[in-house]
Amino acid sequence: MPTKIAYSTSATATGGRDGHSKTHDGAVDVNLAVPTEMGGPGGGVNPEHLFATGYAACFLGAVKFYAGQKKVTVPDDATVTVTVGIGPREDLGFGLDVKIKVDLPGIEKSVAEDLIAGGHKVCPYSHATSGTLSITPELA
Secondary structure, eight states, X not given: OXXXXXXXXXXXXXXXXXXEEEETTSSXXXXXXXXXGGTSOOSSBOHHHHHHHHHHXXXXXXXXXXXXXXXXXXXXXXXXXXXXXXXXXXXXXXXXXXXXXXXXXTSOHHHHHHHHHHHHHHOHHHHHHBTTBOOOOEEO
């Protein structure tokens, strides 16, 4: 848990996976659609899109933060790709499968792997999912 909240935001959803979601400040305002793979019409945003997008941005920020602590410069063309899958669990409900690939062009492999591991330790998304998802970020 954080010792001090530095920033907070809120969003409200209506209609579930085939509804609407909007942040209270209006920065995000999306119509949601169930993917065709899950029996819906597709063609819209879904919660997995939002999770993957947020996690990718947060993870790259965490890698940059950790790199700064190590006095390593992360190149401007560095990227993080997060793939989020969803499917039924054996017990009840649904579960997520998350994969993270990090591309750090021009950084030596051992240094890049350290930055990825360090980023994974400091990333709040990684911390929040720890113990519930098996995520092993890897070098692209």
